[in-house]
Amino acid sequence: MDKIQPFHLAIPVNDLEKARIFYRETLGCEEGRSSDHWVDFNFFGHQLVIHYKEPSGEKNAASNPVDGKEVPVPHFGVVLDWDTFQKFSEALKEKNISFIIEPYIRFEGKVGEQATMFFNDPSGNALEFKAFKNIDQLFAK
Numbered sequence: 001m002d003k004i005q006p007f008h009l010a011i012p013v014n015d016l017e018k019a020r021i022f023y024r025e026t027l028g029c030e031e032g033r034s035s036d037h038w039v040d041f042n043f044f045g046h047q048l049v050i051h052y053k054e055p056s057g058e059k060n061a062a063s064n065p066v067d068g069k070e071v072p073v074p075h076f077g078v079v080l081d082w083d084t085f086q087k088f089s090e091a092l093k094e095k096n097i098s099f100i101i102e103p104y105i106r107f108e109g110k111v112g113e114q115a116t117m118f119f120n121d122p123s124g125n126a127l128e129f130k131a132f133k134n135i136d137q138l139f140a141k
Contacts, residue, residue, distance in 0.1 A: 006046045009076060010038075012053035013123040019050045022122050026095055044078040067106045072118060075126035079138065085115050085131030092119070100126065111140045 013019035016039065023029045023041050029048070032040035038051045063070040080088060089103040103117040114137075116130040132138055 008047045008049070009043075010049040010051055011076075011123075011125050013050045013121070013125070014053060014055040015122060016050065016052040018122040023048070023050065026092075026097070044080070046078070069101050069106075071128075072100055072120075072126035075118065075128045077128035077130065079135075080129055080131045081135075082115065082131045082133055085129060088129065089115075089117055092117075106130075112137050 016037070020031070020034075020039050023039075023043070024031050027043075029041040029043050032042060032047075034040065038049055041048045041050070062073045064073055065071070085103075092099075093103075097119050100118040100120065101116065103115060105113065106116045107113050112132070113134075114130050114132045116128060118126060118128050120126055
């Protein structure tokens with residue numbers, strides 16, 4: 001796989017308008033096609049589709065320990081370049097995002113050192129954004 005293609009991800013949301021505003025205005029994603037039940041977004045060059053789903057009342061509380069923090073499972077997100085991560089995390093702080101895990105350096109001084117942060121969208125979907133000082137360590141063991 002020499003050329004990376006955009007991924008497509010469809011996720012459930014329990015309030016289409018709140019999610020639409022979050023992805024468009026809070027995260028800065030360009031809105032694409034939509035209907036009264038779904039909305040496409042350009043999610044950092046990838047296709048994210050939010051689909052309205054009636055609230056089930058179930059909360060996803062699963063997590064796994066990573067580097068001394070409880071990482072929500074499942075989650076999704078994007079690997080950004082280092083400078084973009086720094087600017088993006090500062091912009092989110094200014095927008096008063098409630099972080100699950102505040103922006104910090106994970107695996108500091110080790111292989112795979114990375115900046116990371118976790119937060120939920122309005123429907124409780126967990127997102128992670130990260131950046132590597134050395135992108136060549138993305139898959140390093």
